[in-house]
Amino acid sequence: MTIMPAREAGWRFRKPSVIPGFGLTLGLSLAYLTLIILIPLSGLAWRSAALGWTDFWAIASDRRTLNSLKISFGTAVIAALVNVVFGTLVAWVLVRYRFPGRRVIDAMVDLPFALPTAVAGISLTTLYAPNGWLGAPLSALGIKVAYTPLGIVIALIFIGLPFVVRTVQPIMEEIDKEVEEAAATLGATRLQTITRVLAPGLTPAILTGFALAFARGVGEYGSVIFIAGNLPNISEITPLLIIIRLEEFNYPAATAIAAIMLVISFAMLLVINLIQSWSRKRYG
Template identity: 85%
Template sequence: MSNATTRTGWRFRQPSVIPGFGLTLGFSLAYLTLIILIPLSGLAWRSAALGWADFWRIALDRRTLHALEISFGTALIAAAVNVVFGTIVAWVLVRYQFPGRRIVDAMVDLPFALPTAVAGIALTTLYAPNGWLGKPLMALGIKVAYSPLGIVMALIFIGLPFVVRTVQPIIEEIDKEVEEAAATLGASRFQTITRVLAPGLLPAVVTGFALAFARGVGEYGSVIFIAGNLPNISEIAPLLIVIRLEEYNYAAATAIAAVMLALSFLMLFVINLLQSWSRKRYG
């Protein structure tokens, strides 16, 4: 064994002096297999049973493509918005002291605890054509509820905590002396942000973006109330899957779910590559 280890340059070492590594590793693999791998394998197997012709016919259906475009497009836009404003919120909570700071900090976690259906009803009431904000916006020609814009607003609401809670600990670790040293050396505020602070925050920002995006793609409860659910206009892919199930069209529901799974894996893979690149570049 030692000779083989010497030849290959690889050695399997336990990561801790505490015993039980083999047992915990086996439990982890078994748990992941039962909870994640087996359901995903069942979905892939059911989709393969359709045959390529039927699968692509369902996947390339006009209504399916529009639903996928709305789900992934709105999730991408909402995650991008949350990256900007979530980072600003995290910065304010860490760097500034003001009355009610703890209340604001606690309010950030409200979307975590609030049932998604309650969030959807509240947003619909707020942005409906006769709502508090919907009515003046309609006067300006901006329709929020029952449109893709309403979906974006709902996803921003439920995705903001993912960015804030991911970036906030990293900001807390950045010493103020670093900013002061950059200013002493003649750096402007813009240079301090882009060259001193941003590189250290980039991995956390990308992680927060990935979490918010992943949550937004599969969100259902808070979206269906404000979306209006109009086919080819504001119908999301999870709702279309539910509709196919209610029609007992399990083949179509499985095909749509498989396409969503493949696209999610692809986009998360790209995001993970960005995370790996940012960690290697900035540490």
């Protein structure tokens, strides 16, 4: 009987990795995710489960809780959709055109990343208050922005725009102009070029930008509380309601509301990721 050398036998059971240290890096990654994400989320779920179904449902079905969830998720979705449209347009202008001040505008896109959220909230409130530079003319037209859900949408548009632009811009830079010229040569109209040539390749990036802007908007606090007015059942967001419950030492209610927000956010992001995965498989 022939005995296979240990070195050759080892290759049967362990396939060498392309990247050295794969086992170590995987272990560190899992440990980091467990400590930073899984353990806190597990604690939240455990604390919520300790309430019991009756108490949990009473908190979840409370009118103030439902209205805050409606405002938080509704304004986040609207702001993300607006950012998808105008963020894609901004990315298109920055990629396809050369004009004076282009680099300045490109740098200004990242301003919401660096600006503290409290500063953004105070600035927007000053602008859109009834006596502000923009709020006064709008009030004369019967449009009230500050201390309404509309003000929340504007704040979320401000902080969410860079996510769409920076996600779509690199993909747009990879699309050659020759593709558009070839489509025009073959008789395609501008609308057909956009919908059939450009849109399929940009769809995954646009969905990613939407998901990032939506996720940032749902959890946003600092830039919203100043312009929202924080009126219960009118312009009160869920993160603020959680803070209020904590200040009241009502920890079970704060935990339950946070768990509800987590479940809804996870479900919506899962749907977005499934759509994104489908678009990647279809369009490449």
